[in-house]
Amino acid sequence: MNGFTDIRAGGWVRHLPRRLIPYALLGRFDRPIGAWLLFLPGLWSIILGAQSLALGLWLVALFGLGALAMRGAGCVVNDLWDRKLDAQVVRTRGRPLASGILKPIDALVFLALLCSVGLLILSQLDAPARLLGVLILLPVVLYPLAKRVTWWPQVVLGLTFGWGAPMGYAAASGHVMAWPALLLYAAAILWTLGYDTIYAHQDREDDALIGVKSSARRLGEHTRTLLIICYTATLLLVAAAMALAGLNIFGMLTLALPAALLARQIIRLDIDNPALCLALFKSNREVGLAIGLAILIGRM
Numbered sequence: 458m459n460g461f462t463d464i465r466a467g468g469w470v471r472h473l474p475r476r477l478i479p480y481a482l483l484g485r486f487d488r489p490i491g492a493w494l495l496f497l498p499g500l501w502s503i504i505l506g507a508q509s510l511a512l513g514l515w516l517v518a519l520f521g522l523g524a525l526a527m528r529g530a531g532c533v534v535n536d537l538w539d540r541k542l543d544a545q546v547v548r549t550r551g552r553p554l555a556s557g558i559l560k561p562i563d564a565l566v567f568l569a570l571l572c573s574v575g576l577l578i579l580s581q582l583d584a585p586a587r588l589l590g591v592l593i594l595l596p597v598v599l600y601p602l603a604k605r606v607t608w609w610p611q612v613v614l615g616l617t618f619g620w621g622a623p624m625g626y627a628a629a630s631g632h633v634m635a636w637p638a639l640l641l642y643a644a645a646i647l648w649t650l651g652y653d654t655i656y657a658h659q660d661r662e663d664d665a666l667i668g669v670k671s672s673a674r675r676l677g678e679h680t681r682t683l684l685i686i687c688y689t690a691t692l693l694l695v696a697a698a699m700a701l702a703g704l705n706i707f708g709m710l711t712l713a714l715p716a717a718l719l720a721r722q723i724i725r726l727d728i729d730n731p732a733l734c735l736a737l738f739k740s741n742r743e744v745g746l747a748i749g750l751a752i753l754i755g756r757m
Contacts, residue, residue: 479553480567483536484529490739491532494652496524497745498645499621501695502638504752505702506629516582516628520621523578530571531597531617533564538601546663548731586628593620604664608675611653612646619645637698644694648741651687654680655722656738659731673728680728688719695748699755708755715747 470478470487485491499520507513536543536554543555553559579590596617603610619642626638650672657664657673658680664671676683692712699708722737 479558480563483533483553483559483564483567484571485532486525486529489525490742492524492528493742494649494745495528495531495618495621496521497621497742497749498619498641499524499625500745500749501641501645501752502622502625503629504749504756505637505641505698505704506626506632506635508630512629516625519578519581520625520628523575524621526571526574526578527597530568530575531600533568533571534598535601537561537564537568542667542669545667546660548659548663582628583631585631585633586624589620589624589627589633593617593624596620604669604671606670608670609650609672610670611650611657611672614653615646615649618649619643621645637702640694640698640701644691644698647687647694648691648744651684651691651719652722652738652741654683655726655734658728658734661728678728681723681726684719684723684726688723692716692719695751699752702755704752704755705757707757708751708753711751711754712748715744715751718744718747 468487470481473481481487500517503513503516503520507516536552539549540552540554540561543549543552549555554561554564575590579587582590596613600610600613600617603613607613622641622645623633623638626635626641627633632638654672654676657671660669661671661673661677663669664674672683673680692715696709696712718740722740725733725737727733
């Protein structure tokens with residue numbers, strides 16, 4: 458693993474004015490996979506609960522922009538908490554705060570800007586969705602501490618990243634506590650636990666040296682077993698949500714596509730290959746889109 462980093466120079470970010478590049482890197486705007494993974498549970502629930510095509514499209518646009526802003530905000534919070542730890546990890550020592558390119562005050566100003574964008578988007582939603590949007594702010598702030606106190610910070614991330622499921626359903630249907638939304642939330646939590654455990658294997662050796670906890674360190678060679686359990690439960694919970702919502706059999710059959718994609722991750726997993734772990738982690742965008750497609754077909 459020595460020498461591996463997921464920080465890449467270039468891409469569209471290099472066309473920005475030089476002084477803006479560190480902020481784009483701080484918010485991970487050069488690597489949108491995190492925004493996708495934050496957005497997708499909300500997409501599932503919007504498709505499931507939207508009362509009209511126009512409302513569904515409007516909410517998809519809002520949740521997409523919100524995911525970009527709030528994922529960026531979450532990265533800023535994470536890097537503020539972890540800047541000293543990140544400086545000790547090969548993969549993360551080049552991040553703007555860990556390397557000293559940006560100061561904490563710069564990050565706080567940027568965080569305020571991103572949160573303002575998030576609040577503007579939240580104001581466009583109805584009252585139940587706004588309430589849920591406010592409630593998730595505390596876990597977002599506290600998530601970086603989880604790796605210091607529990608072997609399962611990936612569960613805490615799942616609670617945060619999966620929040621789009623009940624929030625999206627509330628925005629689409631007006632109902633906060635509905636079984637289909639709660640089942641999709643549970644599915645998103647388990648899905649996140651699986652894919653973020655794969656992601657955490659990139660840092661397993663460095664984390665052990667600096668005392669950071671993770672499910673990857675806890676499980677080691679037993680990670681594949683966790684993936685089988687989490688991914689199977691994810692699909693069963695999505696299927697249960699679809700059944701409760703009265704979706705058709707064709708949507709259920711389409712779940713074979715995300716099932717195949719998840720099975721591919723399990724089969725290919727090599728916890729000692731950080732580049733492969735990152736690639737498998739990123740492939741979950743296609744998994745989430747395939748689940749959304751299954752729900753959409755089920756509503757037709």
